[in-house]
Amino acid sequence: MVEATKKLKRIVIEPVTRVEGHGKVTILLDQDNNVQQARLHIVEFRGFERFIQGRPYWEVPVVVQRLCGICPVSHHLAAAKAMDRIVGGENLTPTAEKLRRLMHYGQTLQSHALHFFHLVSPDLLFGFDADVAIRNVIGVAAKFPDLAVQGVMLRKFGQEIIKATAGKKIHGTGAIPGGMNKNLSIAERDALLKDMAQMMDWARGALKVAKDYTLDNFDEIKGFGSFDSSHLSIRRDDGAMDLYDGKLCAIDSTGKTIFEGVDNQKYNDIIAEEVRNWSYMKFPFIKSIGPEDGWYRVGPLARVNTAKFIDTPEAEAARKEFMAVTDNKPNNVTMAYHWARMIELLHSMEKIQMLLNDPDLQGEDLVVKGERRGEAVGIIEAPRGTLFHHYKVNEDDQVTMCNLIVSTTSNNEPMNRAVQGVAQEYLSGKPEITEGLLNHVEVAIRAYDPCLSCATHAMGKMPLTIELYDADGNLLDSKAKE
C-alpha cells in the first residue's frame, strides 16, 4: 500500500462522467513519473441498510429501488424475491413469475441499450481521445443519426415494457411479496407486440456493432485494462444463463469451477466484503480464497463466461462466436464486456418475444402466500451483475436487518485493477496529461457499466479533474474535463 506523501505526485480525475453515480480517480506518481498507485474512489454514502430498519416489509420493494434510477427494477425484484420468502410465497404462480421475468428482461434491454448507445458508443465510434465536444450522445446523433435513433427506440421499448408491468417507467410498483399486483392486458400486450419485429432487427444490429468493434480492434483492446480474474453469477440448474433466478456459481480465470449450485440463502457462507479506508464502496471476495485474491468479476462478461449455454437460439449462436475467440475458455478482456452486453440485449429481446406470446401473462392468479419466515435472501442478475438483498423481519412486520451487495460493488476491485493497468500503460512516464489520456482511464471504468449511485447505497453521481504535482508538491499541470 502506497501512502500519499509529498514525495509523490498526485493526479485526480473528478468527476468521472458518462457513468452512473459519483466517483473520482487518484493517481500517485513517483519522481520519474511512474505510476505508484491508481484508485477509483466512490464518494457517496446513503445508509440504506440502517434507515430501512423499522419500515414495514411490504414497503421495501418500493423504497429500496430508489437506490438507483437506472436499474430500479433490479432492486425492486431482488427485494420482492426476498419478501416472497418472508411471506412464504416463493413458489410464485406461473403468471406472476412470467410477469416479473418480462419486467426484468425489459429492464435489462433498456439498461444495456442506455449504456451502449447513450454512454459508451461515443468512445467506440469517435475514439478514446476524440474531441470532447463531439464525444457524447449528441455527437453520435449528429454523425450517426440512424444508430442514435435505434438506441433511443430500443431503450424506449424496454421502458414501455417496464411501464406495462410495473405501472411506471421508473420506480414502479408491480412486484409485491408473493407475486404481482396486475397482469398484462391484451391491449398492453398488443401495443408491445406490434413493434417486435423492428426491435429484434435493431437488437441484432446492436450486437453486430459491438461484435465488429471488438473483433476489428481486438489486438489493440485485448490488453486494455485487462487481467485474469474469477467470474461469478447465478445460473440455472442445467447451466443455462438465467438473469432472474438460479443458484450461485463461480469459475476461475481458466474456467475451473470454484463453487456451483450454492443456495441463495447461503450466500454469506461464500461471500464477504472488505472495508477499505479510501472508498465508501466495499470490496467483496470469495471467502474460501480470502480477501487478497478472492475478488471476482460480475456482469455481462462474467455471465457469458459462466453460462454453459443460453436458452434462446440467436443469443446462443452469438455466445458460441464470443467463446470461440478465446478457445472456449473464459474471456478475461475488459473491453469484451460490450460485446457480452449486447449478446444479453439480444437474449432479453428473444425472451420478451416469447413471453409476450405466452397466454399465462393474462392469467388471474397473481399472489401466493405460505408459512411466514423471519429472514430471507433475494438474488437476481441485474444488468451490471449479481445483486444480493438480505433482510430480517420481526413479528410486527418491521425490517430489523438489511444487507445489500449491489452489482457494481463486486466489480470494485476489477475496476480498480483496470484503472491501475490503464494508468500504468498510458500515464506512466508522461510529463503532460492530456484530456484524451484521462478519458482512457474512464473508458476502462465504463466497460464495467458501473452504477455508483447504488453501489454505496448513498447519493448518486459520478462526475473527472486531474492535477499533476511534482515531487515537491508543486502544481505542475491541471486538467478537468471541459
Added chain:
Amino acid sequence: MAKPKVATTSLAGCFGCHMSLLDIDERILQLVELVDFDKSPINDIKKFTGRVDVGLIEGGCANEENVRVLQDFRTHCDVLISVGDCATMGGIPALRNMIPLKECLDEAYLNGPTVYNPAGKVPNDPEIPLLLNKVYPAHEVVKIDYFLPGCPPSADTIWEALVALLTDKPVDLPYELIKYD
C-alpha cells in the same frame, strides 16, 4: 442567436430523474435543436464553459461535495430547477435524517453480516468527501427558482417545463403532471 444552454447534475439522487429526462425518447433530437448542453453527466464537460440559462438539479445535499456543486450551479445558471422529490425535499435519502449518522456508517461498515473489517474503521480517507449531518433539500442550500415534483417527475413533466422556459412561455403544467409519489 446562440441556442440557450442547459446544464444538469445529480447530487444526492439516484439518477432516476436523469433517466426520466432521457425518457423524452425521440424528443431528445428536438431538444438538441432547441438547446446546447453544458456541464452534465451525460457528456464529458466537467466544468462550466460559461453562463448557462437553465440548470437542472437532481438530488439534495448529503455531503460537502454536493454543496460545492450546487453552489457552482447557482453561480453559473440563470434559472435553477429542483427536479424530483430528492432535490425538492430530500426524498428517500433523507430517511437517514432521523438516525444518527454514526449508526448508518456502523451498520454499513462494521455490523453487516458480510462485513470483513479487521481494522474496525469506517472509510475516512481525505479523498472521499465528508458527509453532512443531514440530507438537505436544494433550496435550503441555494435559491431555487422552480420545483418539479415526482419520483421521478415524468418525462412529459420535464419536457413541458423545459420547453415552456426555453420558448419564453409561462409554465402551465396540466394537473395530472404535478404529483408526488
